[in-house]
Amino acid sequence: MARFIFITGGVVSSLGKGLASAALGALLQARGYSVRLRKLDPYLNVDPGTMSPFEHGEVFVTDDGAETDLDLGHYERFTGVAARSTDSVSSGRIYSTVLEKERRGDYLGKTIQVVPHVTNEIKDFLDIGADEVDFMLCEIGGTVGDIEGLPFFEAIRQFSHDKPRGQCIFMHLTLLPYLAASGELKTKPTQHSVKELQSIGIAPDILVCRSEQPIPEKEREKIALFCNVRKEAVVAAYDLKSIYEAPLAYHEQGLDQAVLDAFDISPAPRPDLSVWEDVKDRVEHPEGDVKIAIVGKYVQLEDAYKSIKEALTHGGMANRVKVSVEWVDAELFDREDAAPHLEGYHAILVPGGFGERGTEGKIKAAEFARTRKVPYLGICLGMQMAVVEAARNLADLGDAGSEEFDHEAGKKRFTPVVYHLKEWVQGNAKVKRKADDDKGGTMRLGAYDAVLSAGSRVAEIYGTTAIDERHRHRYEVDLDYREQLEAKGLKFSGMSPDGKLPEIVEVSDHPWFIGVQFHPELKSKPFAPHPLFRDFVRAALENSRLV
Template sequence: MRLRSCAGFRGEGEDKPAGENGSKGFCTMTRYVFVTGGVASSLGKGITAASLGLLLKARGLRVAIMKFDPYINVDPSTMSPYQHGEVFVTVDGGETDLDLGHYERFIDVALTRRSSVTAGRIYQEVIDNERRGVYGGATVQVIPHVTNAIKDHVYGLAKQSEADVLIVEIGGTVGDIESLPFLEAIRQVRHDVGRNRVFYVHVTLVPYLKAAGELKTKPTQHSVKELRSIGIQPNAIVCRTEQPLPRDVREKIALFSDIETEAVIENLDVATPYEVPLRLRTEGLDRIVVERFGLSLPPADLSAWEEVVDRVARLSGAVRVGIVGEFVALHDAYLSLVEALRHAAIAHGVALEIDWVDARELKRVSPDARLGRLDALVLPGTWDDREEDGKALASRYARRAGIPFLALGYGFPVALREVLGVWGSERPAGEGVLPMSASLPGYGWVGARPVELAPRGMLSEIYGKERIEERMRHREGVPFHWAEELGRRGGLPEAWSEGREYLLGFRFEGHPWFVAVQFYPEFASRPTRPHPLFLAFIGAAVKARARTTLR
């Protein structure tokens, strides 16, 4: 169901640079939902925004979604994973916040770089405009120039996506200095488009004090007070809590926040984030939003989602998968990978147990002793060659032990060098660094690119076709001529770039399941539609587990 189309709409000041046009170039029919957070970080704003997007899409609306991050980095591409978790790559090459992964997995859309905007990018645009004289000699200020630039991104995505509803998450916590321009900008949106086309969701914490045996609403009250002090009145408050919210607690929050009691939404801790949309539907969040917008829509059909949650409740047995990397102390550094493995495990009806293996550890202890209890092994991607020796030892162990192995991204050249025997300390004396990699043009390959698969090969059988598109993020490629040497060592080329310029994947002949690819299929996996490569990998792990059990 579509409410209308923005196609052909030309807003005032269209095509002018950020912050110049007074931000009046909005599509007049799009509704806007803004998601803010208070009390503390890591309360699940991203999951809440993604869940609401899923619910509204299931009601028949066309949904777009984006996130503003208040840090000064232009994007997270140069940030350590320990700072901000994984870098999620969009199809058009955007290097973005990990919350975009939640959005894609829940709403089942392929987002672009337009859905991730940082304060650094906003300030860069405004300063560039000032240097070019765009503002005509005016004193450049946070209001209106920075806030207009922020709104230009909001209205630009609404117009480009032709969305019925645009959901916008504001990163950080209400009260943070760096997020104030974003909060002021979304306050102004209500003035621009009318209050009946804007809905504010505030995500807060209602802690349970065990010593007192009570839920405490004061943190939420103060957070809402802070939000209202800058002119934003929330329409709904999503309360993260480990205990159910009694009616009197909801009424107290509603009274002090000046909202309806039914708009106080309980968001209990759950075993899996995939339960959250179902919980929010039960609480009526999507109904409240739809009614606020004056829409008459059918209820959300989440039958496919319910099937996933039901499968989770009926898992039998488990597979133990090792993830070998240098950032394993922060699991969010591999968030999309873990979710893709979990999607496949759920589809196979087994629980996923992850053993986080620090690559440095494998240089100190015997890989056989450390990895011997695993059913399968993953070598995830990274952006450089740190800890290559430990990763190569993991590849060698998997190859010799015959356990399922999957290398992704930068894990591909590591596995390739291991098979060829030219890695780190194993490199033949006197040969130096072999020219295995060649620099790619520009900043490398980032985003979705075409991949050709070997006819009648293992990967073409898994994918069901011989030409695919997968997301990449690397600066160097392995020239295809190395396939000849790989073949002499037992490797079979399985994937390459157009024209066979670069080798992009191989398997090891005679091994039950040993695959290495220089792309990131995890970004395309969905709970209701697991990626075929991970389905095959977990399937091989299940078989390996069965063989071990029989022995």
């Protein structure tokens, strides 16, 4: 049976609960334990799939097709444990389940209340797979005191009492602000945050204190005294140059030891941190530098492309170079020349997205990369726009476009070389969709197999002709135009096993030009960079030597 660690936050949001949870999971793994990490989000959306990236950042997709919070990406990148649909839940999903049961009559006519019905549903969720791992780390989104988070806090309070003594602990992340005028770290916000947590029946066992300054022994003792935790359980969390220093930094501050002490695990297994020492060395000692442009439509919020940025960093680690990412708004050159905006970059990446805004700029980015022989990686919509560019400029289909944009405009304006996907095979079942279906959870989601053409560049990069990758899209490139496009040099080098859906295209007479319908960034890790990102950065490095 798993031991449970509940991670909560206070004072302000965005302190790094997700990163702290991921780093702790990595440290427990380094000591030989198995872990699983979960996120409980208080928002009323069923999942983040229908949220704007400006609202919530990227949507992380699991192998089994769940659209989840981006923190699950941190969990996977740091632990290598593939997330599942059962590792993410929101208030919306919990309430939806409760109301479905009420409509079916499962509650036998009882009055439905937050306690016990909603809290019981949350507790049932927490217990899923508890017999599979040694430690279950559960992060509660938001901060203590948020009204929407109260059912989750009440549920974890009850859950800890339902379990045998010593099977659950609470870790609380807070902020120690530094006042330059007085030259002091202030502990009062942390005290008030802990008091708020205690008022709902939860006493933290460990405090992780974010601070820009070293925490003096006197302040550490004061926090321990007023917050009723052991001094050794007051753990400092300082700002880092790279998030990949976090496991080593938290280990140095004693976080993993504090957790094992809280569970009374003694003697504690010694950690093997060699993997993270190698990762840190690659980050701190690059042997070169490449500049890569990400041409997107959500560039004002970097978290919208979180996994892509991290995957590029991983590719840099594999090649021992620093990847300098620069964000380029695709709308800048919707109606003007792309060259002034893209010259000087060693490679160009066009990521996914939804809707027509910025797509003409993405098409021009693909054209610039193709004609100037600049390494290009197109992901999802980035692949589709590369195909549209080739259809317009190589195959003489001047009005080529996507059915998505015609749907948006309410009239036919393009020859749709990209169409709305209405039917596909998932496992042994056929999935059908209509354009006017609900938006949430109706895309081609999760891991699907693909077959690569023998002798193709992608087969060489992967080292195999059979792969599986994660998808999140509802539009596909139309194979009716395959023969025309391949005659002009755009090869369809990856297909679904039934040969009906294109997965990868590449330009044969180009140093490195690849478009993929899936999202390879979701499977990249610092200690196991994704092959496509590893080779893309290598191509950028080669191009930098020619510029």
